[in-house]
Structures are given as C-alpha cells and as structure tokens.
Amino acid sequence: MQHQLHPPAVIEHTTEAYLPQVTVRGQLIYCSVALAIVAALVSLPFIHTEVSVQSAGIIRTVAERNELRPLVAGTVAQVLVHDNQPVHQGQPMIRLQTEVLETKLRLNHSQQAEKLLNIRDLDRLVRATRPNLLSVSGLQSPIVRQQYEQFRFLLTENTQTQQKRKRELDVTRQLYEDKVLAQQEFEDKEFTYKTVVAQYASQIERQVSDWQASLTQQQLALDELRAQERQLLNERDLHTIKAPVTGTVSQLTGRYPGSYVQPGEVLGVISPDSNLLVECYVSPKDIGLLRPGMTARMQVDAFDYNQWGLVQGKVTEVSNDITVMENQPVFKVKCQLDQNFLSLKEGYKGYLKKGMTLRARFVITERSLFDLLYDKADDWLNPKNTPALAQK
Template sequence: MAGCVASIPRPSFHTLPARLRDRAAPLLASVTQTMSGLRDKSVRVWRTAIATACEYLSRLRRSVSAVAARLSVVRDQLKQSFDRWVEGGALFPARHAERARLLEESPRKGSSRTMAQELAAIMPPPPVTPFLRLRALAAGAFAVVGVFVVGFGVWAVFAPLESAAIAGGAIEAESSRKTIQHLEGGIVARILVKDGDRVAAGQPLIRLDDTKPQATVQMLQMQLWDAQALEARLLAERGDLGTIQFPSTIRPAARNAPALADIIAGQIKIFDTRRKLLASRIEVVERRKAQDGQEIESARFQAQAAAKRVAIIKDEIGVVAPLVAKRLQARGRLTQLEREQAEIEGRLGDAQARMAKARQSQGEAEAMILQLESDHQTEIAQSLRDARAQIFELHERIQAANDVLARTVVRAPEAGTVTDLRIHTPGGVVAAGEPLLDLVPGDDRLIVQAQVKPEDIDLVRPGLDARIRLLSYKHRRVPPVDGVLTYVSADRLVDKETERSYYEARIRIDEASLHSLPEVEIMPGMPVEVLIKTGEFTVAHYALRPVFDSFNRAFRED
C-alpha cells in the first residue's frame, strides 16, 4: 500500500486547467494567508505557554521553599517529641537501648545531621517488597522517558537543520561543447584528426577541395586588375598626361601574369587612340576656326575698300549735284554716280555681313572645342566613378572569396579534444551547415549543469552555496565538493527525451575544495548530484510541514 501511495504523482498547481487555476488562486491566497495567521498565532500560543510554564516553575520553587521551611519546623517539633519520649524511659523497650545511646550521642539542635538521618537512627528500616521495587523501577523509567521527551522537544524546536534542493546534473565546460560545422560545404580532401586527438587553437582539422574557390578568387583578381588599369588610364586622360601611371601592385604582378600584361597593353593602346581621336576632332574645329578668321580678314578688306569708294562717290556727287541743279551738267551723270554709290554700299553691307557670319562661326568653333573637351572630361569622370565603384565591389567580393577559400581548411576554434567525428571518407560530400565533429574545450573551466525541479524553484536563486557529490566516485572515499550557484534559467525548460520539466542551473566548482582531493579528476560528462542549500529549519518545522501542505491541498477543486 505504501508503495502504491508513493507512486501517485504529486499534484501541481500548474497542471490544473486555466479556469480552475483562476478560480482557485484567490481561495489559495486566502487559505495561505489564514494558515500564515494560524502559524503566527501558534507561535504566540507557544510563547505564552512557555512564559506561563516559567512563571509556574517560579511559583513552584517558592512553594518548595515554603514547604522546606515548614518541614524544618516539623522536624524541630518531632525532635522535641522524641526527646521527651526518650527521657520518659518507661515506654522505651530494652531492645532499643543501643539506639537510645546513639540518640544521646547525636548532636542536638543546630547539628549537621538531618532529620532523615535521625529518624533512620531511631526507626527500624521499612521492609522491601516486590511492589516497592516495581514502583521504583517504573518511576525511574518514567523519569528517563520524561527527560528524553523534554530534551528532544527542546532540540526539535531550537536546533537548526540545513535544508537543500536536490538536483541531478553533469560536469560541463563553461563555454559548452563546440560543434564544428562548415558554412558552404564541399568535397572532403583530407581528414587530419581522429577521435580523442588533442588539438591546439587554429590547428587544421579537415581540408576540403579548394578548386572552385581558388578559381573564383583568380577570376575576381583579374577583374580587379582590369578595373585598376582602367582607373589609371582615366586618371592619365583627366590630367592630360603623356603616359599612364599604373599602381605599384600591378607592374610586378604583370611579370608573372600574361593576362595582366595584356590588360596593361590594351589600356595603353586605348589611351593613345583616345588622345589621337580627341586631338583630331579639335584639329578639325581649329581649321574651321582659322578659315573663319581668314574670311573675316577678307570681308574686312572688302568693307574698307567699299567704304572708301562710297566716300569718293559722295564727294563727286557733292560736286556734280550743284552743276546739275544749275543745268551746267547733264542729269545722267548724277544718276550714274548715285547708282554706283548704291551698288558700292550694297557690297559694303555684304562684306560686313560676311565678316559677322565668319566671326559667329569662329565663336561656334571655339564653343565646339570647349564642348569636345567638356564631353571628354565628363565621359572620363563618369567612367572613373564606375571604375572606382567596380574596384570597391571587387575588393569586397575578393575578401568574401578569400574567406570561402580559407574556410576550405577547417580549423579548431580553440584548444581541446576531438570527439564524435562524423566524417570518415576522403572524397565524400559535406552539405552546407552539416556538423563535422565536436570539440571539448581543454583549457576551459569546468562547471556543473544541473536540472532543478519546478517545485523547488521558489527556494533556488543565484549566490546560494551547494554541495556537489561526484557519483563516479564512492561516497565513502570522496566527500562532496563545494560550489556556488551562479545561474538559474528565467523560464522552465522541457527535456525532449523524457518530456520532464526543469529549470537549468549552473554551479561554479570551488577550486580550493577540488584541490584538496588530489586523487579526484573531473571531466566533462561526469554525473553529479547537487545539494543546493536553501536555508536552515528545525525538526519541528519538518514535522509540521506535511500538516500545512495537507491544508493547502485540502481546498482544491477536483
């Protein structure tokens, strides 16, 4: 029956439905408050009872003192009566002569002998019966039991006992066991370690095939050199330099890279071609500008000649016109002079118009030259921006490609021991993110990772002392190790295998306590049992706790 009762799972408030929890929470709070009041009232009752008992003992002591005084008076009275009885002589039997002699020899009042001794000297000893012997044994037994009960009660009320929450766990590395994975995956080239090998930080563990990452890096490097050569050519064009100043990183590399030498030669050829093309365009416009200048000079000469002829004709008309008015000269001569004047003035206007047109064309030629140079610089600036953006992007891509290339060698992130190696076949394929092996840190500090029961979480908090029992060693040979609770999870966790709820706790092992056991060597994975000290309680508290727990469970809805 006891085993059946013990197998019944303990009810938990958190396992009740939400509706029942909401209805039971106020009642539980009220019951808890009532029980707290009853507990305080019980403490006050016990204190009052103890005070009353102390007062009763004080009164009893005073009563005993009064009784002792009365007994002293009775003793004196009895002594006087016996003295008178002995002095009478008639009633005293002969068989008591020796006792009378002893009474005569005994000291009188004020002697150190007690009344009991005097009575023992006078009265004959009482007969010893089995009943008296049994009563004496019973009185002694009751006295012993009473002393034991009172002593145990005082010890149960006042003697403190340590309370602890028990949790199972295991030794773990403080930074936990490391699972080594590969981001991109690939083909396994070489496996450099095996299970149990101790490795240093940065030591190669596995090599993957680097053909594809190496080709990617080389391709991106060629694109970078091309963009840098383009940038150098554009800078030379923008500064109107005679030659291209290539970066110092390109020239040495061109000796061992024929493709880079071809890139440099191509940029030099483009540079010369573009310079010649721009120069030819500007030269064409300059020729046109020179022709316009010649046209301007020719028109200016013609305009000057026409202006002189117009002036001469005007002078001649000034002479002929008065003569024609006086009828001294024929009218036809004046008309001819006026016709010539109009014709020459027309030629003068035409020359001036051609000169203005030539000047306009010359201005357009100058503007065209400026436009050609501006377009050329704009094109260079745009190409330079694109080239520099490409260079920046290629630097980033090359860095990423170099990272991928470097990751083809899987290295140990820190010193430790290789365990659970999952690949064993060179040439096999590793998927992206697939675990390759586990690494147990070697220089990391070891801690205890324990699982605290949910019903004990209200007593557990960081900073509490703990005792760690190493289950791999016999308890008689190896005492528990001291530790300190450093971490308690903020929420409840569930074990995926057992589906049992728990709170994760971490305990730091006391190095001094561990060093005091030179024969003990701890390692990750070792099972332990942790006793987390939660406080001090008395035996009476433990005895009465089931009563209070039964009250707490009595007011729950089924």
C-alpha cells in the same frame, strides 16, 4: 491455615521475587541507561541537523556546445584538425575548394587594374589646362590614349583649317578694302573663319565633357568591382570553417578531402573551454524549496566521497519551466562550484571535468531531531496522511 494467593511457580517470576536478586551494579547500569534515554529524549529539541534534498546532476561548461555547420555547399579540400584536439576561436578547421571563386577574384582584380588606369589618365586630361591640353604625355590606358590621339588629330585638323580660312579672310579683306569685292563676299569669308574658330573651342569643351562623364562612369564601375570583390572574399571566407569558440573538437569522423558537404550539415562539435557549472535535475516535488543562493554539496560519482569528500557550490539559477528527461518531468537547476577539484588528505588533487555525473544535496533548512521524529510519526499515525484511509 494461611491462605496462599499465588502458587510458588508464579511467585518466582514476580517483581517482588526478582528485585532482591538484583545487585547494586546491575541497578546502576539500569539507572544509567534509563537516564541516558531520558537525556536523549530531552535533548532532541536542542540538537539540530541540516535538511536537504537530493538530485542527479552533471558537470557542464557555462557555454553550450557549438556545432560546426557550413553556410555554403562544397567539396572538402583540407581537414586541419582531428578529434579531441584543442582549438582557439577563429582557428581554421576545414577548408572547402574555392577554385571558381579564385578565378572570379583574379578576373575582378584585372578589371580593377584596368579601371584604375582609365581613371588616372582621364583625371589627368580633365584637370589639364586648355593651353596644355595638346601636350599631355605618359598616358597608360590604351583606350584613353586612343581617344586622346584622335582628339589631337581633330584639333590639329581644325587648326590647319583655321589657318587656311584666316589667309582667305585676309585676302578677301584686302580686296574688299580695294573695292574689288563686294561686302557680302567679305562677310561670308569672315563668318566661315569665325565658325572654324568656334568649332575648335567647341571640340575642346565637348571632349573634356565626354572625358568627365567617362571618368564618372569608370569610378562607378570601379566601386561596383570593389563591392563584388568584397562579396567574393566573404564568400571565400565562408569556404573556410573556423572555430566559433575556444574548446575541444569532437565528432569529426567521416570528414576527409573530397567529401561533399551541404549547407547546415553538422560537421563536428566544439565543447567550449569555459568555467564549469553543475546542472542538476530536480523533481517537481522538491523544486519549490530551492532558490538562488542556497548552498549545495556535490558528491561526484568518479571520486569516492569517503576519501575525496564533497565539493561545495551555490545555486545560481532555478528554471521556471519543466524539462522532460527519460519520460520524467524535472526542473533544471544550475550551480556554481567553489572549486574545480577534490583533494585527498595526502594533498593529491583530482580535477573535475565536463561530463562527470554527481549527486547534489541542496541544504534547505536546519531542524531539530524532535521535529524530524514528530514529522515521521505524524506521517505514520495521522489518518489524513494515509492514502488508504483518506480514500475511505
């Protein structure tokens, strides 16, 4: 009797019993699948893909936001702009009351006009020749004209005194020549006459010297008044708050005529209209792989990337220090956009704006699928990479 190794129930499920039942078509499918798997495994080292890191980001302008802060205290007279209004650099935005400054400026201008009249008249008197000094006319400054009239009176009085002393001297000389008077009396009359003549010349020189000193003093006073005017104009200019940059105004709520502002108080914010950039916040574990010039692809949250696609850019700056955001340390990475819009297949464009959030993908390198699978398996199987085993 033949010895039976396996019972019939077991033999029905063996390979030897199953293979004769497989058709040629089934074997072909099996072989094709097996070959496809083998081909896929063999091609893993030759298929490369990009490796990237991701981070959150926001679209900003190159220039930082500017706060409007007055340098002086005062009461608001006019608010010339409103929220979301575009403004140009140097455009007046808020004016403070300047009544006190205007009063000081009017007084300053009046004093300058007075000094100019004094200077013009004094300059004419100083430049006048001695023979024409008594015939100067057309003086407009009341003070200088009064001084000049007093000077003319003194010279006229001196001239009359000279004439009297000259007649006395002539009489005395005739009597002296006739031996009627002594020589001493003649010399006294002659000395008196010469003294009066010398006083005439002395009065002229002294008065011209006084006018020259007064002219210098008036010029210095005019320079001081002009300096005060410049200071008042600068102070008045500080009472007009102007746009430091071209941009859009925001946060002007609560500013109205009659409200009082303090120096350094924030009155509003201007968001500059400059080129857009992307500021990304990369975690410390990924920052070591990033460098300027690397390619970045941005997925803007406001646009479905399945329809709009991604916007391209390049890394321009990598921060050297961390910044704490939401209690997490991050590094700021700035990227330059290749274009400021995304487009649909139909050609419709969606323009990027300040404040839009996005996800940035920084292309680090290209690696084969085999390397990626190996790294993944190494992370799973290598005990050194398992924290629990490493602690044991």
